[in-house]
Amino acid sequence: MPVTVTLIPGDGIGPSITAATTRVLQAAGAEVAWEEQLAGVAAVNAVHTPLPDETLESISRNRVCLKGPLTTPVGVGFRSINVALRKEFDLYANVRPAVTMMSGGRYEDIDLVLIRENTEGLYVGVEHYIGLGGDPRAAAESVMLVTRYGAERIVRYAFEYAVSHGRRKVTLAHKANILKYTQGLFLEEGHKVAEEYRGRVEWEDRIIDATAMHLVLNPYQFDVLVMENMFGDILSDEMAGLVGGLGMAPGGNIGKDVAMYEPVHGSAPDLAGKGIANPTAMMLAACMLLEHLGQHAVSARIRAALKQTLETRQTLTPDLGGTAGTEEYGAAVARALK
Numbered sequence: 001m002p003v004t005v006t007l008i009p010g011d012g013i014g015p016s017i018t019a020a021t022t023r024v025l026q027a028a029g030a031e032v033a034w035e036e037q038l039a040g041v042a043a044v045n046a047v048h049t050p051l052p053d054e055t056l057e058s059i060s061r062n063r064v065c066l067k068g069p070l071t072t073p074v075g076v077g078f079r080s081i082n083v084a085l086r087k088e089f090d091l092y093a094n095v096r097p098a099v100t101m102m103s104g105g106r107y108e109d110i111d112l113v114l115i116r117e118n119t120e121g122l123y124v125g126v127e128h129y130i131g132l133g134g135d136p137r138a139a140a141e142s143v144m145l146v147t148r149y150g151a152e153r154i155v156r157y158a159f160e161y162a163v164s165h166g167r168r169k170v171t172l173a174h175k176a177n178i179l180k181y182t183q184g185l186f187l188e189e190g191h192k193v194a195e196e197y198r199g200r201v202e203w204e205d206r207i208i209d210a211t212a213m214h215l216v217l218n219p220y221q222f223d224v225l226v227m228e229n230m231f232g233d234i235l236s237d238e239m240a241g242l243v244g245g246l247g248m249a250p251g252g253n254i255g256k257d258v259a260m261y262e263p264v265h266g267s268a269p270d271l272a273g274k275g276i277a278n279p280t281a282m283m284l285a286a287c288m289l290l291e292h293l294g295q296h297a298v299s300a301r302i303r304a305a306l307k308q309t310l311e312t313r314q315t316l317t318p319d320l321g322g323t324a325g326t327e328e329y330g331a332a333v334a335r336a337l338k
Contacts (some may be wrong), residue, residue, distance in 0.1 A: 001031070002031045002032055003031060003032055003033055003064070003293050004032075004033045004034075004062050004068070004290065005033070005034060005035065005062055005064050005065065005066055005260065005293075006035050006036050006037055006055070006058040006059045006064070006065040006183070007022070007034040007035060007037065007066050007067075008036075008038070008039050008055065008066070008067040008068060008070070009036065009038045009042070009063070009066065009068045009069025010029040010040060010042070010069045010070050010267060011040045011041045011042055011068070011070055011071040011267040011269070011272075011276035011287070012069060012071060012265055012266070012267030012268050012269040012271065012272040013068075013069070013268045013271050013272055013326075014069050014070070015042075015068065015199075015327060016272075016275060016277055016280075016283060016326045016327075017068060017263070017277050017279035017281075017282040018066075018068045018229065019327075019329070019330075020176065020279040020282070020326050020327060021066075021279055021281075021282045021283045021285075021286050022034065023162045023330055023331075023334060024283055024286075024302060024305075024330055024333050024334050024337075025286055025290075025298075025302070027334040027337055028298050028301050028302050028305075028334075028337050029298060029321070030286075030290055030295060030298045031051050031293075031295060031298075032211050032293075034136070035062060035163055037052070037053050037054060037055040037058045037059075038052060038054075038055060038069035038070070039051055039052070039067070039070055039081055040071050040073070040081055040087075041070075041071045041073055041184030042106070042269075043055070044073050046110075048070065048093040050073055050078060051078070051079050051081055051084060051085070056088060057065075059085075059089065059214070059258060059260070060244065060258070061096070062090070063257055064258070064259050064260075064261075064289065064292065064293065065258070065261070066260075066261050066262070066285065066286055066289050066291075067085075067260055067261070067262040068263070068267075068282065069263060069265060069266050069267040069268070070082060071266075071267045071269065072134070072266060076148065080123055083123065085253075085260065086119060086249065086253055087119065089255050089257070089258040089260070090119065090120075090255045090256065090257075090258075091118055091253035091254060091258060091259075091260055092117065092119045092120060092153060092154060092157075092230060092254070093115060093116075093117070093149065093154060093253070093254040093255070093256055093277060094115070094116035094117075094118040094194075094236075094237070094251060094252070094253055094254075095113065095114075095115055095254060095288070096113070096114040096115075096137065096159070096236040096239065096240075096250075096251045096254040096264065097111075097112070097113045097114075097115075097207070097284075097288075098110055098111075098113070098114070098117060098231075098236075098239035098241060098242055098297075099111050099112075099242055099243060100114045100243050100244075101248055101280070101284075101306060101310050102244055102248070102307075102310040102311060102320070103305050103311060104177040104305045105242075105244055106220060106242070107242050107243070108207065108243050109220075109291045110239075110243050112219060112223065112224075112225070112226045112239055112242070113161065113165075113167070113223070113225070114223055114225045114227070114232055114235060114239055115157060115158040115161060115224060115225065115226040115227075115230050115232075116154075116229060116231075116232025116233065116236060116237045117150060117151070117154040117224075117226075117227070117228045117232065118148045118154075118225060118228055118229060119150060119157070119229070120145050120146055120230030121144055121145065121146065121228040121230050121231075122142055122143075122144045122229065122230045123229045123230060123233070124145045126141065126142065126143040126145065126314050127140060127141060127142035128140070128141055128281065129141075131188070136219050139212070141293045144179070144182045144228075145182075146177065146182040146183070146228065147185075148185060148189055151185060151186045151188075151189035151228075151274055151293075152192070153191045153192060154226060155170075155172065155189055155190045155193040155194075155226055155252075156173075156193050157204075157226075158170050158224055158225075158226035159193060159194070159196075159197045159312030160225075161200060161224060162195060162197075162201045162223070162224045163187045163189050163197070163200060164195075164213060164263070167201070167223050167224045168201070168202055168223050168331070169201065169202035169203070169204070169222070169223040169224065170184075170197075170201055170202070170203055170204075170223070170225075171204050171205070171206055171211070171222055171223070171225045171226070172187065172190040172194075172203075172204070172205040172206070172208075172225075172226050172227065172228060173206050173207070173208045173211040173225055173226075173227040173231060173235065174186055174187045174190075174205060174207065174208060174228075174231075174235065175207065175208050175209075175231070177207060183228070186228055187205055190205060190226075190284050190321060191205075191218050192198065202223075208227065208231050208235075211229075211235065212224070212234075214244070215235065215238055215239065216238070216242075219242055219285055236249075236251075236264070237249075240264065244320075245319075246263075246264055246265040246281065246316050247265060247278040247280055247319055247320070248280050248281060248282055248284070249281050250263055250264065250280070250281050250282075250284035250285035250287070250288055251263070251264040251285065252285070252288050252292070253301040254257075260291070261286065261289040261292070261337075262280030262282075262285050263280055263282045263284075263285055264281065275325040275326050276317055276318050276325050276326060277317065277326050278317040278319050278320060278329070279317075279326055279327070279329065279330055280306060280310070281292075282307060283302060283330075283333065286302070287298060287299040287302050287303055290302075301337055301338060302333070302337070303338070304336075304338065305333045305334070305336035305337045306336075307331055308336045309329070309332045309333045309336050314332070315328060315329055315331075315332035316329065317329050322327060
């Protein structure tokens with residue numbers, strides 16, 4: 001029986017890349033039934049709220065979601081709708097793979113995964129102004145929140161991911177040399193968890209800025225990387241650059257009960273309605289969703305079709321050096337299915 005999945009097309013280029021993706025999944029024989037819902041600007045325009053109760057109820061009921069990029073409307077009370085969704089369902093693990101799909105770039109055969117803590121760190125948004133000398137906004141202060149619980153579960157997730165996916169090594173990147181309490185606690189929990197996997201998974205810890213440099217100098221020395229929220233946000237975009245940019249980068253937001261998959265790029269409102277957006281990241285996010293559902297064979301077929309389409313270079317979107325539109329590119333991927 002098909003699995004019911006909440007589908008949020010999103011804003012900007014979201015509806016077009018979502019349509020191309022769902023057509024490919026249908027052509028590949030994915031056993032999925034879509035339950036379409038609204039969020040972001042599209043939801044504000046339709047029902048006057050960026051995150052309708054119906055959408056939250058659908059995700060809670062189905063426990064798996066494919067989501068296009070969202071725009072957070074100005075003045076609606078949300079810092080970020082994406083952050084709100086992660087908090088609502090405690091989607092603590094952000095999984096960001098970076099895999100070479102198209103040869104000819106600066107690097108070949110990249111196969112990395114970054115596991116980012118998704119609910120703590122500086123992105124909790126606990127910040128305020130401090131008044132000095134008559135200036136009520138003379139200084140600003142932000143709190144980096146790291147809990148033993150949050151650190152332990154994200155590092156454990158990284159090790160479990162490595163074991164279940166046959167990966168060889170986990171690298172914990174941190175700034176514990178300077179941030180001795182917050183990053184020190186994160187590193188301390190990392191060492192504890194790593195001991196449990198001794199002999200099964202290699203382990204190392206590195207300073208975050210050195211990690212960023214070595215990712216560029218020699219990315220092949222890494223495999224699975226794990227780190228706190230903001231560091232993961234920055235380095236995952238750097239890793240996307242190793243394989244062609246954000247247009248090639250999918251992501252999963254995983255919690256105990258709910259999993260949400262999405263392209264990591266934005267809604268690109270300047271491209272909306274032009275029909276030229278690259279749907280690769282959305283299609284790869286859908287592959288991650290299928291693998292989560294146990295439909296590995298279908299996912300493998302779509303990945304192979306994507307790689308063939310990209311490698312032949314006959315039907316590419318403008319950002320990849322071609323002239324094809326979103327729909328045309330999607331049709332080429334569907335034809336390449338075997």
